[in-house]
Amino acid sequence: MDIGIVGGSIAGCTAAIMLKRNGHRVSVFERSTGTLVGRGGGIGTTTTLYNEILDQDLIDRTMPSMDILRMPFVGKHNLSEPFGKTAWSLAIDFKVFQWADLWSSLRRRVSDSEYKEGKKITGVKDTDEGRVQLTVENGEKHEYDLVLFADGYNSFGREILFPEKKLNYRGYVLWRGLLPERDINSTCKIDHDILRLSYNKAPGHNVLYFIPDADGSASPGSRLFNWAAYIPVPEKELKEVMTDKFGVVRKGTVPPGLLHPRTENRFKEFLSRHMPKFFSEIIEKTSDSYIQNIYTLDLDQYYKQNSCLIGDAGMVVQPFTGSGVFKGYHNVKDLIQCLSIYNTKEKALDQWNQLQLNNCKKLLTLGE
16 A cells, blocks of 8 residues: 655654555655654663564664663652652663664664655545545645554644544643763762652652663763653643743743743752752753643544554553553554455454554553
């Protein structure tokens, strides 16, 4: 089949690689130009899934990563400064890495002729011949047997297919940042840990762990602290928090370097009261931090006629459920399997739809 993919980030590139290897002709439409380096800091997945995508040659075996073996649950305690008191520790088997390294590894496996950057899709139309016509902002029109929207949580495709479905703000934001390990004078006790730092008598938590630096080094002293703080923000205060340093009200995300000093000071003051001194110092020294609103969104369908939703264009679940950036991988893996089993595209899409609904509704329930 001729398959059009809207969105050239993690899910879109993953879909293009897997579908092409299964005999389909693919075209990826990405509205941005150049390297998508600013869309994330540290991310991770289970070692089992990491090894699976390695075995499928979706990523390079040389891609820098670090092993995570424990998740200590830590809280602020006056007698346990500066590192806080560990209530308990959970054994886990996890890999962490840089978002940019993952995307670059995937992108190298999609040819430039298949990856059409700077192409914003502005129109979608079902044709009388049972195909899908995509219209690019510059007026170009392209037709496909199947279209996959991999255009993120604020999906244009979802808005077209299911306009009644709206993002549900969950009452908190994710404030993220990176800090070189060398910028902290004290030696940090974490190594193969993902710290989950709870707040003192306040909702939310902060997750902190090391990732390799921009050169791929995971050696002590050259690593990066990657932190992600879930901070409660009432909806009535959201507009102020999402107003950047130039006075522009952002939708969903305030990118790195654009956070208003007022908001940055508010969050730093909050965390200084609720976190052990060592970790609040990491946040205090971080520059170019950024904000993402936390949303959820439920769906009754993952496709309509010959257009499908994958990744965060589908159901939107809380980040701490662990569904991560490989949600799109599972969506496409199931799609390929259904297309191989059923003798019509209609039957395959119907069965695929049921699989996605069942799996993602469990994730939504897990996040509640």
